Amino acid sequence: MSEQWMFYFDPNRCIGCHACSVACKQRHDRDADADDWRTVSHLSRGEYPDFEEVPISMSCMHCHDAPCEQVCPPDAIIKRDEDGIVTVDRDRCIGCHYCAWACPFGAPTYDDEGLMSKCNLCLGEGPGGGHGQPERQTPEDGGPTPACVDDCVGEAIKAGPQSEVMAEATEKAAERFEQGAYGKRVIVEPLEEDADLADAIREGDEPAGAITYEG
Ligand code: SF4
Ligand code: SF4
Ligand code: SF4
Numbered sequence: 001m002s003e004q005w006m007f008y009f010d011p012n013r014c015i016g017c018h019a020c021s022v023a024c025k026q027r028h029d030r031d032a033d034a035d036d037w038r039t040v041s042h043l044s045r046g047e048y049p050d051f052e053e054v055p056i057s058m059s060c061m062h063c064h065d066a067p068c069e070q071v072c073p074p075d076a077i078i079k080r081d082e083d084g085i086v087t088v089d090r091d092r093c094i095g096c097h098y099c100a101w102a103c104p105f106g107a108p109t110y111d112d113e114g115l116m117s118k119c120n121l122c123l124g125e126g127p128g129g130g131h132g133q134p135e136r137q138t139p140e141d142g143g144p145t146p147a148c149v150d151d152c153v154g155e156a157i158k159a160g161p162q163s164e165v166m167a168e169a170t171e172k173a174a175e176r177f178e179q180g181a182y183g184k185r186v187i188v189e190p191l192e193e194d195a196d197l198a199d200a201i202r203e204g205d206e207p208a209g210a211i212t213y214e215g
Helices: 019-027 067-071 098-102 147-151 162-168 171-178 195-203
Strands: 005-009 039-047 050-058 077-079 086-088 157-161 212-214
Touching (some): 005 050, 005 162, 019 039, 019 147, 067 098, 147 157
Antiparallel strands (some): 005 157, 039 050, 039 212
């Protein structure tokens, strides 16, 4: 593999506005009522007025170990050698949902045809998982910035080759990533305030383990 592409997320900068998930839907021309490829969950604890909340924006993280790929019976999920992006060959997908059970981020969605689709890091527009698309190019090389990164109001999301994203992360975030936070699948900044909730999130291996609701 040349270099694994990764997402980066900073919950301190995220304002929970959902512009990222709307931008994704628009770029890929998806129905308004289709499941989002990028979702914004709100982690919360306590009851009003003693109430804490942190928005978390998530999509497919293009995992280095790709649990979805490992369980897919017809080998419809492909982790690309050239950039580590996890794509779906919809001609091979049989709609069994095994990938949904294996995915720690709830990324796979199923369209009208019952076939798997998810974030393809904006490899191409329209439905599908990006199978057969050319290698991902950085904006400097003429490639598009992913829609969620482009439209993020708080500049909370970044994407790119791992070394570039790591170079822009804080020392703390890079250190936590190297120590295995979130299975080394995404680089997440630690929360600056709110020690209790921050600790709860840090302790969880996966975001799905926290108290969440989506909106
Ligand atoms: S986030 Fe889910 S769908 Fe994406 S590569 Fe990882 S396991 Fe597969
Ligand atoms: S739903 Fe499709 S992509 Fe997912 S595991 Fe089944 S065949 Fe593979
Ligand atoms: S667009 Fe940016 S600030 Fe708004 S919810 Fe998404 S990640 Fe958060």
